[in-house]
Amino acid sequence: MMMRVVPLSRAKALILGALAIAAGVALLIVTTSGGTARAGSGQAVTQGDYAVLTSSAGGDASSSAPQSASSGEGNQPIASSLTTIALGKPNIALRIAKSTEGGVCVFVERKGARGDGGSCASAALLRTGATAEVHEASGEITIAGVVPDGVSSVNVQLAGGASQTVPVVDNGWAIEDAPASMVTFSDVVGG
Amino acid sequence: MAKARIAAIVAVLACCLALVATAFATFERHQWAGNGYHLESGQNGFINHDVILDESQGKGENRAVCAGIRGIGDTCVGRGEEAVYGTKGIAVEAEPYIHNHDTEAGYFNAWYYGEP
Numbered sequence: 001m002m003m004r005v006v007p008l009s010r011a012k013a014l015i016l017g018a019l020a021i022a023a024g025v026a027l028l029i030v031t032t033s034g035g036t037a038r039a040g041s042g043q044a045v046t047q048g049d050y051a052v053l054t055s056s057a058g059g060d061a062s063s064s065a066p067q068s069a070s071s072g073e074g075n076q077p078i079a080s081s082l083t084t085i086a087l088g089k090p091n092i093a094l095r096i097a098k099s100t101e102g103g104v105c106v107f108v109e110r111k112g113a114r115g116d117g118g119s120c121a122s123a124a125l126l127r128t129g130a131t132a133e134v135h136e137a138s139g140e141i142t143i144a145g146v147v148p149d150g151v152s153s154v155n156v157q158l159a160g161g162a163s164q165t166v167p168v169v170d171n172g173w174a175i176e177d178a179p180a181s182m183v184t185f186s187d188v189v190g191g
Numbered sequence: 192m193a194k195a196r197i198a199a200i201v202a203v204l205a206c207c208l209a210l211v212a213t214a215f216a217t218f219e220r221h222q223w224a225g226n227g228y229h230l231e232s233g234q235n236g237f238i239n240h241d242v243i244l245d246e247s248q249g250k251g252e253n254r255a256v257c258a259g260i261r262g263i264g265d266t267c268v269g270r271g272e273e274a275v276y277g278t279k280g281i282a283v284e285a286e287p288y289i290h291n292h293d294t295e296a297g298y299f300n301a302w303y304y305g306e307p
Contacts, residue, residue: 073220074250074302075273109279117266118275125271134276135257136264181267 045126047098049148052083052170060084075120077105085146085172094172096146099123106130108144108174117142129171133182143182144174153188218245223287224301230291236299237261237288244305246277249289254297257290267292277304 047053060083077097085094093109093116102123109116117134131145147154153167158180165188166173223238230236247265249258250273258274259265262285266276270293287303 074248107275113264115260115264115276115278117264117277119266119268119272120275121272130272131269132274133267134264135259135267137262 045148047102047104047126049126049150050096050104050146050171051149052085052096052172053081053098053104055083055170075099075101075103075122077107077118077120082107085170087169087172087174089174089176092142092144092174092176094144094174096172102126104130104146106132106144106146106172108132108134108142110134110136110140110142110176113140113142128187131182131185133178135181141178141181142174142176143178144172145185146171147173147187150189151187152190154185155188156185157183159183218282218304219307220248220302220304221307222300222302224249224289224299228299228301229296230289230299231296232291232294235288235290236301238286238301238303241284241286242303242305243282243284244278244287244303245280245282246275246304247287247289248276248302248304249274250300251291251293252298252300254295254299255292256299257292258301259288259290261286261288265290 077099081098083096085096087094091111095107097105099105099120103121103126105118105120107116107118113136115136117132119130119132121130126148129145129147131143134142143156145154147168149171151168153165154173155163155165156175157163158178160180162179164175166175224236228236244260247258247260249256251270253270255267255269256274257265257267259276260278260283263278263283264276266274268274282305287301289299289301291297291299
């Protein structure tokens, strides 16, 4: 069978070219806005980028809310959103909550400790999340935090120059019995 | 005899309930540092007396801060975060404090939850 090649008119060629460019731009937009790795992109991070807060477990820990959850003053945790994160560390209880100023809170408790600690970050800090470093009179240090979806681990720089890479589970991470205080930490996205 | 026993039990229960209600009712949030409360890097700020409390809070004005209860422990957080350290709901008689955890001097606010 013979194929006949029909030359395109100038107008048709221009239309096809424009359509091809539009399709390419649309594909680029879909590719960059998809997925869950918000922490590394330029998009605004919201409380909705903490999947554990919207999962079926959301609000499961409101009965053990800290006293500040009921005060309504300052940037406080919203008790009804308090959720336990199953880190897989039997001596650590980690909880996350939405904060009254649009951010997130993290609460960490070491089994056997006399006290527990927490932190509430403002909405402006949703990209990095919230961290809490709890010191006990016995010298024990527990460091924990919450990060948005897409962060697979955090690299924690400790005082004295040491560092630890800690896996993120359900938006949460923790170091039990840290050898030193935290200086800073950085997210590892994906991987 | 039975009536007297029941009356005694009711009286004891009422007394316990009243004590619990009083304990919860009197625990309020008290601000003890603010309005230009300045700390150098690494400096502690103390309320300088013991209070009955179960939670200590601190926030720096764009500064890293620790909030704690003297002799028990503290929680340290980064800039823009509010630190909370509690005793798991158990009231203690101790001194709340804050610590400038930042590399720079700055202004801080502090609160505790406890008796007035």
